[in-house]
Amino acid sequence: MIEVTLPVPADQVDILDESLLEFGETRWMLTQDLPTASAKLVGVFQSLTEAEAAFSALAAAEPRFAAGVAPVFKELVDADWRDSYKAHFKAWNFGTLHWVPVWEREKFILPASHQVIWLDPGLAFGTGNHETTRLCCERLVALAQTTGTNRRVVDAGCGSGILALSAAALGFREVVGFDNDPVAVQISQENAVVNNLAERVQFHEGDLITGLTNRNTDILLANIQADVLMRFANELISTVNRGGHLVLSGILAREKEQVRDVFQKAAPGWTCEFRFLGEWSDVFLRRPA
Numbered sequence: 001m002i003e004v005t006l007p008v009p010a011d012q013v014d015i016l017d018e019s020l021l022e023f024g025e026t027r028w029m030l031t032q033d034l035p036t037a038s039a040k041l042v043g044v045f046q047s048l049t050e051a052e053a054a055f056s057a058l059a060a061a062e063p064r065f066a067a068g069v070a071p072v073f074k075e076l077v078d079a080d081w082r083d084s085y086k087a088h089f090k091a092w093n094f095g096t097l098h099w100v101p102v103w104e105r106e107k108f109i110l111p112a113s114h115q116v117i118w119l120d121p122g123l124a125f126g127t128g129n130h131e132t133t134r135l136c137c138e139r140l141v142a143l144a145q146t147t148g149t150n151r152r153v154v155d156a157g158c159g160s161g162i163l164a165l166s167a168a169a170l171g172f173r174e175v176v177g178f179d180n181d182p183v184a185v186q187i188s189q190e191n192a193v194v195n196n197l198a199e200r201v202q203f204h205e206g207d208l209i210t211g212l213t214n215r216n217t218d219i220l221l222a223n224i225q226a227d228v229l230m231r232f233a234n235e236l237i238s239t240v241n242r243g244g245h246l247v248l249s250g251i252l253a254r255e256k257e258q259v260r261d262v263f264q265k266a267a268p269g270w271t272c273e274f275r276f277l278g279e280w281s282d283v284f285l286r287r288p289a
Helices: 010-023 048-061 078-083 131-147 164-168 182-194 228-231 234-238 253-266
Strands: 002-008 026-032 038-045 072-077 093-094 095-103 115-119 152-156 174-179 202-204 217-223 240-252 271-277 279-285
Touching: 002 048, 002 093, 010 026, 010 038, 010 048, 010 093, 010 174, 010 240, 026 164, 038 048, 072 078, 078 095, 095 131, 095 164, 095 174, 115 164, 115 182, 115 228, 131 228, 131 240, 131 271, 131 279, 152 164, 164 174, 164 182, 164 202, 164 217, 182 228, 202 240, 217 234, 228 234, 228 240, 234 253, 240 253
Parallel strands: 095 115, 152 174, 152 217, 174 202, 217 240
Antiparallel strands: 002 038, 002 072, 026 038, 093 095, 240 279, 271 279
């Protein structure tokens, strides 16, 4: 494995983070060290050729990544790359549901009557530490409380499997997750085994066309990015049953109105609301019963 690191100006992290999201390459992340006021771009790839090509594509899309010093390419031994993401995943909870790194299993104390999802995201997106994932998790918990769990759930773009596994842990009766990245599907399946949920959740490879074909659900979760969500609005809308909910995330706060307008035009009569977390927003729609 090859790790790519590049120092970036700490005062440009928010702007560069937006560029990363728009670029749509989930193998890159920006990290900050607040005590030293420093920041860097980090990516992990299968080979030097793949790493160099990925950085060239990123620099072409966002020239500010190529404006400073050159990136450092470092070969990682297995222990290095498998552990490199762990520093960025911290345990958190919403209500009585907790999301905890699996490597903290021995020392984590779960409060009585609470539930836990153990996660090892590997190179897949989805720890809950990112605002876009939290928005979806919190919507899912709230739906379980207000509408009950005798409902179907589909997680489009499952990443680490965090949303689908959360739905299963909450007791939803039928849960499916899919991703167009086979590595993400494999990691989701591994996390399902760790949580004894392998029989409760079906994970498979698919995109927003193949993954949704001939499928109907009561709750559809799509934590992707705004431009992709808008491009596939019809496919997402047509999957939701009457009285069902569509939870969209991966949306910058400044993009929410554009996303809302696209979906309300495609699904007139559906109710729509937002929640904000930092610079991010979700778009939460309900189909009339």
